[in-house]
Amino acid sequence: MLKNIEVTQDLLDYVYDHSYPLHPVQKDILNHNKTLGDIQRMQISETQGHFLQLIIKLYKVVNCLEIGTFTGFSALTMALALPDKGKIITLDHDVKISEVAKTFFKKANLENKINTEIASALETLKIFSKNRRTFDLIFVDADKGNYINYFDLSLNLIKKNGLIIFDNVLWHGDVVKKSINDKQTQIMREFNKYIKNDRRTEKTILALGDGLTICRKL
Numbered sequence: 001m002l003k004n005i006e007v008t009q010d011l012l013d014y015v016y017d018h019s020y021p022l023h024p025v026q027k028d029i030l031n032h033n034k035t036l037g038d039i040q041r042m043q044i045s046e047t048q049g050h051f052l053q054l055i056i057k058l059y060k061v062v063n064c065l066e067i068g069t070f071t072g073f074s075a076l077t078m079a080l081a082l083p084d085k086g087k088i089i090t091l092d093h094d095v096k097i098s099e100v101a102k103t104f105f106k107k108a109n110l111e112n113k114i115n116t117e118i119a120s121a122l123e124t125l126k127i128f129s130k131n132r133r134t135f136d137l138i139f140v141d142a143d144k145g146n147y148i149n150y151f152d153l154s155l156n157l158i159k160k161n162g163l164i165i166f167d168n169v170l171w172h173g174d175v176v177k178k179s180i181n182d183k184q185t186q187i188m189r190e191f192n193k194y195i196k197n198d199r200r201t202e203k204t205i206l207a208l209g210d211g212l213t214i215c216r217k218l
C-alpha cells in the first residue's frame with residue numbers, strides 16, 4: 001500500500017520556508033489571527049493559499065468570488081495572484097470581521113481589486129444568479145450547512161470549465177471516523193456524498209489543510 005508521509009509542524013514550517021514568500025500584509029494577517037485564540041483555525045492554511053495562487057495563475061483567473069472573508073487572509077492571498085485587471089468579491093455577513101479584513105486590503109493597496117460585501121451569502125448568490133453574474137473561480141469557506149446550496153447556486157454563476165473550490169471537506173479527518181457522528185461531521189459527509197454523485201462537475205479532493213474539494217464545471 002502507498003504510504004503518505006505524516007505532515008508534522010516541523011515539516012509544514014519547512015514547506016512554508018521553501019514555497020512562495022509571503023507578502024508583508026499576509027504576514028500581518030497571520031500575526032493578527034494568532035491573537036484571536038481558537039477562531040484562528042477559521043483561516044485557510046498557508047499551503048492552501050499557495051495552492052489557490054498557483055491555480056489562479058495557471059488557470060488565468062480574472063473574476064473570482066469568495067464566500068467567507070473572515071480577516072481576509074484567503075481573499076488577499078487570491079488577490080495577490082490575480083492579474084492587474086483581476087477582481088475578487090468576498091462575502092461575509094459579519095460587519096466587524098469584514099472591517100478588519102478591509103483594513104488589511106487597504107494596507108496592501110488592494111482595495112480596488114477586492115470588493116468586500118457584507119451580506120448573507122445565500123441571498124447574494126441568488127441576486128448574482130438573477131443578474132447573470134459570472135466568475136472563473138468561486139472559493140467557498142463559510143457555513144457548512146449551506147455548502148450544498150452554495151454548490152447548486154454557484155453552478156449558475158461559474159463559467160463552463162470554471163472551478164468551485166470548497167474548504168474543510170475532510171473536517172479534521174473526522175469524516176472517516178465511525179465513532180464521530182456530530183451534526184457538523186454528518187453535514188460534511190452529506191456534502192461530500194452529494195458532490196461525488198453530481199454529474200455536472202468533475203471533481204477531486206486534495207488533502208491540503210483541512211481538505212479542499214475542487215469541482216470543474218463540465
Ligand SMILES: C[S@@+](CC[C@H](N)C(=O)[O-])C[C@H]1O[C@@H](n2cnc3c(N)ncnc32)[C@H](O)[C@@H]1O
Nearest residue numbers: 042043044068070074092093094120121142143
Ligand atoms: C472559515 S471563515 C472564512 C475564513 C477565510 N476564508 C480565511 O481563510 O481567512 C468563515 C466566515 O464565513 C462567514 N459566514 C458564515 N456564514 C455566513 C453566511 N451565511 N453568509 C455570509 N458569511 C457567512 C463567517 O462570518 C466567517 O467569517
